[in-house]
Amino acid sequence: MSVFKGLKPILYGGREVWPLIEGGKGVAASNHASSGAWAAAGGIGTVSAVNADSYDPTGKIVPQLYPQLTRRERHEQLIQYAIDGAVEQVRRAYEISNGQGAININVLWEMGGAQPVLEGVLEATRGMVTGVTCGAGMPYKLAEIAECFNVQYLPIVSSGRAFRALWKRAYHKVAHLMAAVVYEDPWLAGGHNGLSNAEDPRRPEDPYPRVKALRDIMRIEGVADSVPIIMAGGVWCLREWNDWIDNPELGAIAFQFGTRPLLTEESPIPQGWKDRLRTIEPGDVLLHKFSPTGFYSSAVHNPFLRSLEARSHRQVPYSKVAAGEHTVQLDVGVRGKNFWVTPTDLAHAREWAASGFETALRTPDDTVVFVSTEERDMIRKDQADCMGCLSHCGFSSWKDHDDYSTGRLADPRSFCIQKTLQDIAHGGDLDDNLMFAGHSAYRFKQDPFYSNNFTPTVKQLVERILTGD
Incomplete structure (x- = not known):
């Protein structure tokens, strides 16, 4: 297999891995099977630690039920479910990875109980988790938590301004553990996006000048060019990012794939959801502001x-x-x-x-x-x-x-x-529920790789991405 443009591994968590990151997707859309396989293929797999599934002794998913009378009691139950589920997912992913690649966990800072959940998971999975990606808000405490458990951290931002605020307030104190900065395109990424009040949701901006501005700010703050910026949102194949790789203006660059891993053999989403992904047309994903978080988010316009x-x-x-x-x-x-x-x-x-x-x-x-x-x-x-x-x-x-x-x-x-x-x-109606997806989801229907209903394994997908396609 020829690797596109001589794409080189990066050093992460003490080992060489491909600069390809699996995006961590919400509630049970990225789990041990997908993230463990991504790591086993030599990349960085990401377990979603947002109310992940746990299992009973027979291997069945434990239903997350809330019989408690008060919200505070139900909230405490939710935190326990979240810790139990994420710990189980990390352990299984780590086993699947077989010592290859790396396992990250992803949390939303706007998640209820984000700090106790993150601390509970990291305490129980020492030595298994290499890094934590975190966005949806301004996670100032992320660096402090990472330092407590000696793991890398990868803040998710949508602008250089957001990174500067995080860096000056907290991250400069734990600079040695900041493994990368994820730039998540607020117009193209699936899930919750970081559009500010100054940005027009109807007028997407070219990511290149925004990422260059982010790198410029990182340089001003003394962050080495060897600390990668991870491009997330709208990333389908590396050929389309040819000008970004080995570009001295941008420094080290890595790429996050959120939407493509949904359609793999190991992806835990229901088969009906996978089938629906093959039918999406351009414009079928809506950037909207109905989320109770108050953030804009992108989902299938169902x-x-x-x-x-x-x-x-x-x-x-x-x-x-x-x-x-x-x-x-x-x-x-x-x-x-x-x-x-x-x-x-x-x-x-x-x-x-x-x-x-x-x-x-x-x-x-x-x-x-x-x-x-x-x-x-x-x-x-x-x-x-x-x-x-x-x-x-x-x-x-x-x-x-x-x-x-x-x-x-x-x-x-x-x-x-x-x-x-x-x-x-967990198998609910696709028309009556929120179906997160990135704005490139229409490409499943167009990409010949997926013709004749072909569904790749994660290994096949990573190998395909490495060729540039």
């Missing part, structure tokens, strides 16, 4: 997301007293008379109510959205059943510290992300 779009469309602003253009009282969907709206919005509200969306739910932004009785009951149940899977949840108003409340009204325009990700990962 009926689940379309229902959330429709729900937000059925929305009107209101005032508690007559003011400005709010001159008429809302007389459908609400109780009481403290909802003043425009005459045009009153007409829309009456139309929605007549069409079966007869209940209006308040949002934190002084609006109401109109939903069916069935939707209302599901929303309220999901909010009541909250198990605190996020550090801050817009959907349920949960916060994982202090007084355990964000202090804002729960937002019915969002959804319970733990519920839907657990459901789709």
Whole structure:
């Protein structure tokens, strides 16, 4: 096998590995089978430590149930599930890797209980985990935690500005363990993305100048060019990144593959999800802001997301007293008379109510959205059943510290992300759940490598990537 453009191994965790990283994907979408096989192929496999699966003595997945009465109790149960699951996944991945490559774990800093989960997993897997990738927020404590357990850390950022803030506040104190910096393209990556308020979600920017700016900042801060920047988001094949490899402007570069490993023999996602990936067309992945994290995220634009779009469309602003253009009282969907709206919005509200969306739910932004009785009951149940899977949840108003409340009204325009990700990962309906994917997912249908329904093993995929294709 000829390696594309003389791609060279990098030294990571004391051994040489290919500069190819498996992206860690959410709840049970990256597990021991995929990450262990990726490491065994000589790369860096990544176990998702976000509420990973654990197993009973017979090998069956342990259902994550929450019978406790309070959110705080359910949150403690969630943390224990998360630690138990991630530890089991790491142990199995390490065994599969057979001493080759390396095993990382991935966590979202906005995950509920992220710090105790990370500490619990690293304590129980000493010597197995080489590094921790972490994004979705500003994980200042990541370096401190890595130092406690003597593991590498790889912060995930979407701009040089974000890296500078992390470096100056914390990372410069533990510079020797920062193995790489992951640049995650906020317009192309699947899952949660780091778009800032200054960036337009509808206008993607070329990643090259952004990554060069990141390297420039790293150089200013004294970070050696040998510390790789890992390009993540939109990476399909290395031929398309020819100008990035051995480029003195960028320094050392590695590549993260999040979407392609979904369609492998070892990928743990259900077969129906794998089959659906082969049908995706350009534009079928939507960058949206319905996530209860408050971050933008990318997922397949399926009926689940379309229902959330429709729900937000059925929305009107209101005032508690007559003011400005709010001159008429809302007389459908609400109780009481403290909802003043425009005459045009009153007409829309009456139309929605007549069409079966007869209940209006308040949002934190002084609006109401109109939903069916069935939707209302599901929303309220999901909010009541909250198990605190996020550090801050817009959907349920949960916060994982202090007084355990964000202090804002729960937002019915969002959804319970733990519920839907657990459901789709374990065989739930593909149309009724959130299906994360990167924006390059349409290429499964176009790439001849996958023709005739071919599904590669992870080893075959890594070998294919190494040739440049």
